Amino acid sequence: MLLENGTYTGTVKDISVYLRGENNRLSAAFRVEIEGKDLKYNAWLELNDGTISTKTIENIRKCFPRWDGTIETLDDQEIVNGVEVSCVIENEQDKQDPEKWWTRVKWMNPLGGSTAEMPEKASKSMLATKYGAKFRALAGGTQSKPPSKPPSKPPVAPVASSTLEECWDAVSKDSESRSVAEARWFTLIAKIGKDQAEMTAADWGKVMADIKGNQIPY
Numbered sequence: 001m002l003l004e005n006g007t008y009t010g011t012v013k014d015i016s017v018y019l020r021g022e023n024n025r026l027s028a029a030f031r032v033e034i035e036g037k038d039l040k041y042n043a044w045l046e047l048n049d050g051t052i053s054t055k056t057i058e059n060i061r062k063c064f065p066r067w068d069g070t071i072e073t074l075d076d077q078e079i080v081n082g083v084e085v086s087c088v089i090e091n092e093q094d095k096q097d098p099e100k101w102w103t104r105v106k107w108m109n110p111l112g113g114s115t116a117e118m119p120e121k122a123s124k125s126m127l128a129t130k131y132g133a134k135f136r137a138l139a140g141g142t143q144s145k146p147p148s149k150p151p152s153k154p155p156v157a158p159v160a161s162s163t164l165e166e167c168w169d170a171v172s173k174d175s176e177s178r179s180v181a182e183a184r185w186f187t188l189i190a191k192i193g194k195d196q197a198e199m200t201a202a203d204w205g206k207v208m209a210d211i212k213g214n215q216i217p218y
Contacts (some may be wrong), residue, residue: 010034065186160205
């Protein structure tokens with residue numbers, strides 16, 4: 001009676017290490033009891049090029065933790081007898097008689113299934129830098145923008161400078177008489193609010209601006 005295709009738990013009863021096929025490739029046969037049926041699983045230990053299959057050896061060591069990995073101990077019955085394994089069953093049609101079908105153990109793995117090796121994770125900082133904005137856009141968020149530069153301050157107009165002598169000459173030239181010039185002069189100085197001896201070049205620049213703008217009444 002055939003088993004349905006699927007994954008079953010089996011109990012290993014025996015092992016035989018032998019040379020298989022025309023090229024006498026090293027192989028191991030395991031007798032496994034599944035659902036009351038004795039089935040055989042063949043594992044190629046040697047590849048066509050004569051090298052040992054590291055994947056097969058690793059899988060057998062996972063199935064049988066008591067095996068030390070050497071060829072001398074691989075066929076010891078104590079290593080395999082009674083060990084439970086996970087077997088993938090696939091029924092195959094007989095090559096000679098299409099009406100006949102055989103239940104085959106396609107794969108044998110440690111109980112719980114084989115463990116797939118995972119690639120090394122990429123760093124989170126690299127992923128965020130390269131793909132962060134794209135994923136946020138797909139998620140409905142807005143793409144992050146680089147921080148905007150603060151607004152530049154308006155250029156400060158250079159402060160005009162002058163001297164007492166330049167300002168007095170300008171007032172004198174623009175006045176009808178000395179008395180008028182003096183009157184204008186004291187008005188200009190009063191707007192600065194400092195004693196003439198304390199006024200700076202910038203203060204005299206303001207006085208000159210007033211003189212040229214003719215803003216002082218007289």
